[in-house]
Amino acid sequence: MKRLLALLPLYFFLVINNSFAQKNEPSIINSFSDRVFPGKGYLPLGDIKWKFKTDGKIFSSPIAKNGIVFIGSEDGFLYAIEEKSGNLKWKFKTNGAIHSSPSIYENTIFFGSFDGCYYAVNTTTGKEVWKFKTGGENWYSDLRILSTEPNNKPMDDLWDFYLSSPVVYKDNKSASVLFGSSDGNVYSLDAKKGSLNWKFKTEGPIHSTPVLDKNTLYIGSWDAKLYAINCKTGKEKWKFTTEDKIGFKGIQSSVAVADGMVYFGARDPHFFALDSETGKLIWKYDAESSWILSSAVILNNIIYVGTSDTYALLALDSKTGKELYRFRTSGYVYSSPAISGNTIYFGDFTGNFFSLDILSLGKISNFISTDSRKKHAAEILKNDQLDFTYAAKNSDLSQYKETKKVMDEFYKLGPIVSSPFISNNTIYFGSTDGYFYAIGL
Known part of the structure; x- marks a missing residue:
């Protein structure tokens, strides 16, 4: 009860100030750069x-602008759908699955495909x-993923769900599109x-989506x-190394930047806070052998981020x-959350989608x-919970297949x-059932 009373000032702060939460300039909407949306109170x-x-699984995340919402699918199409009706406005065909999420600059939408191309498409016409x-572009592969057999040839990592999503950087001279690639660049x-x-x-x-700050x-x-890289020159500012061991290697999440700090999760498995200028470690959170693929959201000095094997949405003190x-x-929480008012929204790997009152602990x-x-x-599921051993039905899980x-x-x-x-x-x-959902709040 004392904790809830202490959070009351935060509630009123959210109600009054949340209308100012969107920081991106109107002409640019970047994937994972700002996951805080306008809203008031708890909205179930x-x-x-x-x-x-x-006609394919959906790993891509949507964005919306001017009454149109955009989403990519494993069927190779980017879809433009009318927000009010759910009717298709146009679709754009690539020659590969679309696992990246789109970003928009003015009237152009940018995204990548497993056909090895990154695209710019007119948001109104759907023309390239x-x-x-x-x-x-390809799934990440390595020898002995999670120590499975065979160990003499690379195997696709079954949890490498995403391609890097392009983001837009604009200065007073020009605009640039920045993204990572499976080719390592x-x-x-x-x-x-x-x-x-x-x-x-x-x-x-590189399948992580970049985040820009200044x-x-x-x-x-x-x-x-x-990596911290200068947007204009492409020169390295600093780099920070996480652990590298079988089954616990790599960074798939995007960072969150706030108050001179950079926050991100890795598969090693920890969540990190670094000094944004130097890359020096400030603190790290032990995720209990649980990968963090989810990208964090920060609001009022609290970090919200999902975990894999602990099946959790965490709330961490950012300091x-x-x-x-x-x-x-x-089940696993790989979906990166979104916040509106004092409500946080996210999905899990069993097909549940949640709204959680962040003031209710x-x-x-x-x-x-x-x-x-x-x-x-x-x-x-076993007792409505994801259980790998139960689902395997006595299969030999040391075998990749x-x-x-x-x-x-x-x-x-x-x-x-x-x-x-x-x-x-x-x-x-x-x-991944192939459906794109619109839920009222």
Whole structure:
């Protein structure tokens, strides 16, 4: 009770100030750069307004502008859908699955595809403006993923869900599109022409999405390092190395930047706070052998981030890293949360999508489930919880092919690894059941 009373001033601060939470200039909407949206109070999930069916799993996260919401699918299309009706306005075909999330600059939307190209498309017409060919896009692969057999050939990492999403950097002279690639490079392209400004080489594939703060780009790589790079020159400012060991290597999440600090999670498995100028470690949180693929959101000195094997949304003190509380779900939390008012929204790997009152210390929440989860949960989950051993049904999980079979079973639930976007009192997210959901608030 004392804790709740102490949080009352925070509640009034949120109500009064949340209308100023969107920091991006109106012409730019970047993926994962600002996950705090306007809103007041606790807004639980309402009814499904509509859902739109694609022909592939959805790993991409949506964005919306001018009454249109955009989402990519594993079927190779980027979709432009009318917010009010859920009707298709246009779709753009690539030659590969779209696992990156889009960003928008003025009337152009940018995204990447497994066909090895990053695209610029007109938001009104759906016509291609330019495309840029990288050295190739692919799932991360390594020997003995999670110590599975065979150990003599590389295997795709089954939890490498995303490609890097392009973001837009603008100064007083020009605009640039920046993203990482499976070829190990960070690219900077001219936003209007798609021509190369510079590229920066790391020691591993890059599927993390960059985040910009002032003139610095922060991005993680599968080489287990986080890089700070000058947006204009492409020169390294500093790098920070996380641990590198079998099954616990790489950075897939995006950073959050606040008050001179950079925050991010890794698979090593920790959550880190660094000095943004020097890259010096300030503190780290032990995630209990749980990967952190989710990108953190920070509001009023509290960090909110999802974990894998502990099935949690964590609330951490941004100054010390102390855990304030955790909200446990039924499965992995890879979806990056969004906040509106004092409500945080996110999905889990069993197909549940949650709204949580952040002032209730995890006590007040509601959720909806995908239709796929409702249909298959009883046969796949153990006591409504994700359990790899139970789902394996006595299969030998030291064999890669058996682990993959279990993952394919989990996909029947309609897991939510897409991160939500809020627009016009509606929250949007995709599911691996192939549906794109619009939920009223």
